[in-house]
Amino acid sequence: MLDAAIVVMRERGAGGLSIDEVLARSGCPRGSVYHHFPGGRAELQRRTLEYAGESYAGMIERAAAKGGSEAVISRVIAFWTRVLTESEFRAGCPVAAAAVNPAVGEEDLASRAAEIYLVWRDAVAAAYIAEGATAEHAEVLANTALSTVHGAITLCRITRSLGPLESVAESLRLLAASAERRTPADN
Numbered sequence: 001m002l003d004a005a006i007v008v009m010r011e012r013g014a015g016g017l018s019i020d021e022v023l024a025r026s027g028c029p030r031g032s033v034y035h036h037f038p039g040g041r042a043e044l045q046r047r048t049l050e051y052a053g054e055s056y057a058g059m060i061e062r063a064a065a066k067g068g069s070e071a072v073i074s075r076v077i078a079f080w081t082r083v084l085t086e087s088e089f090r091a092g093c094p095v096a097a098a099a100v101n102p103a104v105g106e107e108d109l110a111s112r113a114a115e116i117y118l119v120w121r122d123a124v125a126a127a128y129i130a131e132g133a134t135a136e137h138a139e140v141l142a143n144t145a146l147s148t149v150h151g152a153i154t155l156c157r158i159t160r161s162l163g164p165l166e167s168v169a170e171s172l173r174l175l176a177a178s179a180e181r182r183t184p185a186d187n
Contacts, residue, residue, distance in 0.1 A: 001026045001033060005048035006055075009094030011087065013101055014045050014109050042106075045098075049109055052094045053116030057123050064127035069176040072127045073145065077169040080153055081162060089160045092153055121146060128176075145172055 004026035008017050019033050019041055037043040063075035083091050098106075099113035121142045128138035148168050155164035 001028050001036065001044075002048055002051045005044060006052050006094055007087075007091065009045075009048055009052070009097060010083065010091035013097035014049065014094070014106055015101070017041065017045050017048065019044065045106065045109055046112065049095060049098050049112055049116070053113075053119065056095070057116075057119050060120060060123040061126075064123065064130065068131050069124075069127040069141075069145075070173065072124055073169065073172045073176060076145075076149055077165060077172075080149065080156075080165055084153070084156050084162065084165070089157050092157055093150055096150055117146070141175065144175065148172060 001022055005017060005022045007025060008021050012021075019030075022028075022044065023030055023033060033044065034040070037047065039046075059075060059079065060072055063071040067074075095113045095116050098109040099117065100110075121139065124142035124145055125133075125135070125138035128141045129135060133141060148171065149165075152164040152168040156162055
């Protein structure tokens, strides 16, 4: 159900998440949603947001462990390429949607989304730190990478093209390479 809920939130935002749509997409019986989410829609929204955040952070951390910032960039670009193409450019980031445009009464989701973003930023920054960047510089690089990728996702959805994401991928690789060439004194 959480996987189906993530898909709905990617397409419709937190405000557009409905139990009926999750049940239709997951194929689960109605009673199961109330068993797993006794708080109803609000609990489903919160747990979906947290699940999406944890999944994405885990993906970043696994990529960083395998190959540093270059692996993170490659993995994140591959992930969004798949999500965008499979959704025919309808899907965006469920965490960003909850943060930017919460429905009335769902402001707590926006606060939780901000916390999740910081976890992602720190996971990306850790990859840069492992490559020798200072914590301050790594945070700047991580903010740049996340902002650039998530801006490109929006442009891909608008243009119904992977062009913006492909451009961003190359720019981020150049940024990562230039950051790696800096000496600790330069940081």
